[in-house]
Amino acid sequence: MARKIKVLVAKPGLDGHDRGAKVIARALRDAGMEVIYTGLRQTPEQIVQTALQEDVDVVAMSILSGAHNHLFPRVMELMRQNKLDDVLVIGGGVIPEDDIPGLKAAGIAAIFTPGTPTSTTIEFIKANLKRSLE
Amino acid sequence: MDAVSDSTIQEILNGNMRTIARLISLVERNAKERIELIKKLHQYSGKAHVLGITGPPGAGKSTVTDKLIGEFRKRNKRVAVIAVDPSSPFTGGAILGDRIRMMNHATDPDVFIRSLASRGHLGGLAQACGETLRILDAAQYDIIIIETVGVGQSEVEIVRYADTIVLVTVPGLGDDIQAIKAGIMEIGDIFCVNKADKDGTERTVREIRAMLETAILNNAPTRFTELYASYYKNHQSDSAVQHSFAGHHGITNLPGHELPIPLPPVIATVAETGKNIQELADAIILHGTMLKETGLLEQRRNENLLWEIENMVLDMVTEKINSSESRNQLEKLVASVQLRKLDTFEASRKLFEYLLH
Structure with a gap:
């Protein structure tokens, strides 16, 4: 029997806008996934520790403050330090096109900008999981 | 791995x-x-003090849990939490949001928090709860908190796993008849009236006490009467214990009982601000001590193991009955029943015998 995909939806940094994160959380839930939502203003340390304790398949982060170039790579660094290499990490929010290559080089598998249909994110997750669902 | x-x-x-x-x-x-x-x-396993936090949706279970973690950490206890949230019956998906209230403890190396989706399991818990508990217990956490899904009036499976159950409720949920219906009110060892800055707190506390008193007067089998009475009796000369029971109210002059029977603690908290959380933590720790001293811990765990093993056997039977061989056998039996060669009792007896072989 295939197990459930577990996703951590997290809001790093200081902006207080979680509408997008909640829409994604709801869409992933309706796609049959188990979504852990941790609320606003999380530090990279909190996010990575939560990913570790919850043993998630995916970390999906949303950021609208402009601090993505600092926070996303920091999360990736901590993920590596904790040997969470088999976790798919994706990001979303108001992120300029020019910043995306750098974030991908840091290990974020995909960046979804405003206007992305939720189905695109869902399909991406299903197609790019790093762990087997057996 | x-x-x-x-x-x-x-x-x-x-x-x-x-x-x-x-x-x-x-x-x-x-x-x-x-x-x-x-x-x-x-x-x-078997060393941890297992604490159940249960109550209706929105009563503040997660916030109470968060503040209790903080309180136990002050006392140098290592704490693990199993937070159960419901799965959607339609998609099987779930949003597990209990952690939002507990993120202050996310990076504490002595706190481990895990969310479990109920995955259609009834009873207010998740199927994996028992085994998850064993793992955390073996990992030597001093206190393991199980937070149930927001329960209604029958999700009482938590009694099978927890040594101490805190029932979290809020003022103004309904009239006192809600409290006397059989259901979750009977399983509390400690009662927490949260959001006690709201109107009607006094009344809710009074109603819970009245319900508990009536249970004692009616000689109803409760989880607390025997425990509190025998502990109280053993510590008659201990002024600290007498003092800690002073706020409990209780029943005096009950025929057959020389000593007063103390009521379980009913504590009015405001978890958001931390008000009376220390008292709640004290009551929980004291309850654990009482269970050990009176031998009731052993007795409860015995009953729970009995239940757990019984249920595992039932699961095995279900699994076996759903195997294709058993289905074939069953279909043959059904055909005979349809032809009036067998009645349903005979058929079920035959299937039962088949399963045992």
């Missing part, structure tokens, strides 16, 4: 969070290796 190598077991005993997390996933997906895992861990 070799799921149950000796080094894996050692990592659990050492509290390696990553290993603990992965093994919980193993039991969550019902993997076969979990049988060997539980077998190897069993001898190391």
Whole structure:
């Protein structure tokens, strides 16, 4: 029997806008996934520790403050330090096109900008999981 | 990862969070290796004080849990939390949001929090709850808190796992008839009236006390009468204990009882601000001590193990009855019943005998 995909939806940094994160959380839930939502203003340390304790398949982060170039790579660094290499990490929010290559080089598998249909994110997750669902 | 190598077991005993997390996933997906895992861990379990936090949706269970974690950490206890949230019956998906209230403890190396989706399991818990509890117990956490889904009036499975149950409620949920219906009010060892800055707190506290008093007067079998009465009796000359019971109210002059029977604590908290959380933590720790001293802990755990093993056997039977061989056998029997060669009792007896072989 295939197990459930577990996703951590997290809001790093200081902006207080979680509408997008909640829409994604709801869409992933309706796609049959188990979504852990941790609320606003999380530090990279909190996010990575939560990913570790919850043993998630995916970390999906949303950021609208402009601090993505600092926070996303920091999360990736901590993920590596904790040997969470088999976790798919994706990001979303108001992120300029020019910043995306750098974030991908840091290990974020995909960046979804405003206007992305939720189905695109869902399909991406299903197609790019790093762990087997057996 | 070799799921149950000796080094894996050692990592659990050492509290390696990553290993603990992965093994919980193993039991969550019902993997076969979990049988060997539980077998190897069993001898190391049984030491933790298991605390159940239950109550209706929106009563503040997660916030109470968060503040209790903080309080227990002040007392140098290592704490683990199993937070159960409901799965959607339609998609099987779930949003597990209990953690939002507990993020202050996310990076504390002595706090481990895990969310479980109920996955259609009734009773207010998740199927993997029992085995997850064993893993955390073997990992030597001093206190393991199980937060149930927001329960209604029958989700009382928590009594099978927790040593101490805190029933969290809020003022103004309904009239006192809600409190006397059979259901969750009967399972509390400690009562917490949260959001006590709201109107009607006094009345809710009074109603709960009245309900508890009536249970004692009616000689109803409760989880607390025997426990509190015998502990009280054993500590008649201990002024600290007498003092801690002073706020409990209680029943005096009950025929057949020389001593007053104290009521379980009913504590009005405002978890948001931390008000009276210290008192709640004190009551929980005292309850654990009372269980041990009176021998009731052993008795309760016996009853729970009996229940757990019984249920595992029922699961085995269900699994066997759903195997294709059993289905074939059953279909043949049904045909005979249709032809009036067998009646339903005979058919079920035959299937039962078949299952035993």
